[in-house]
Amino acid sequence: MRRYVIAIIALVTTAALCPASAQTKLKIMVGGIDKQIYLPAKLAERLGYFKDEGLEVELFNSNSGSQAATALLAREVQAVVGFYDHTIDLQSKGKIITNVVQLLVSPGEVEMVTAKDAEKYSKPANWKGEALGVTGLGSATDFLTKALAVKAGLKANDVTLVPVGAGDTFVSALQQGKIVGGMTTEPTVQKSLKMGIAKIGIDLRTPEGTRAALGGDYPASCVYMEAAWLASNKETAQKVVNAFVKTLKYIQTHSAEDVTEQMPKDYYAGEKDLYIQGLKEGKPQYSPDGVLSQAAAESVLAILSSFSPGVQGKKIDLTKTFTTEFVTRANATH
Secondary structure, three states, X not given: OHHHHHHHHHHHHHXXXXXXXXXXXXXXXXOOOOOHHHHHXXXXXXXXXXXXXXXXXXXXXXXXXXXXXXXHHOOOOOEEEEEOHHHHHHHOOOOOEEEEEEOEXXXXXXXXXXXXXXXXXXXXXXXXXXXXXXXXXXXXXXXHHHHHHHHOOOOHHHOEEEEOOOOHHHHHHHHOOOOOEEEEOOOHHHHHHXXXXXXXXXXXXXXXXXXXXXXXXOOOEEEEEEHHHHHHOHHHHXXXXXXXXXXXXXXXXXXXXXXXXXXXXXXXXXXXXXXXXXXXXXXXXXXXXXOOOXXXXXXXXXXXXXXXXXXXXXXXXXXXXXXXXXXXXXXXXX
């Protein structure tokens, strides 16, 4: 009996020293949580990778990347899953945020154009004076649309950008003729195609397609954090990156069907086959290891500088926009 009492005391003492509730709490905002370009965030949660790292992560949704970045700067969340280009854009405004793990090697976006005039609006040179849909003003879709227009010889303000969100609101804007085309992602791409209201005008889901359309690489979705917070929370940041690197490797080693089975059913809204198709076509967009190269970062800066008055002429320190410290360690141990 005495041995049993001693054993129980030991267990209670251990529990007190290592409580189950000792997980680090973290809030992460995602610029469109049901979009496939941001899929790694929810997938990491569903696979239990955050918990495996000792993290209690709460994922929040926002309508666009610009809204998510605003929430980060307001200290409402500790991290954002959004486009890398925001780190450059915000530095030009005196705000330093840092990409800790790269999720996409290409934008994963598609310029969908109205089916009846698909041939015309597939060429950005014909966009002058037209209304084009973006998720939100100041978002990455805003940046990409302007970049395509400028590369075609137009001025950034030659097109009217209309914030239409994604999903049903994007589809409605096309149907009602409010826009002649728009930048969107999966699963909205497949839905628009199935309905016959739009066709693919410009495809940025692969590195090759991105280089052809923009003239260079444009790595997109990543996880970024406010620089001062990151400097004080490196251990937590490493855990976050570990979880995302494991998730990226899961995507590389599993089929689109396998990945789809892990996602919430409402993400594919009764169109499971379309969701799977979108993942199959979009698989090249996902980074295999979470690493952003210096050359790719320079390409994004060059493209932003081609149209953004805020970035043009500014001295941007790319070493402050991203770090490979955490992904290097994560790839070595996972």
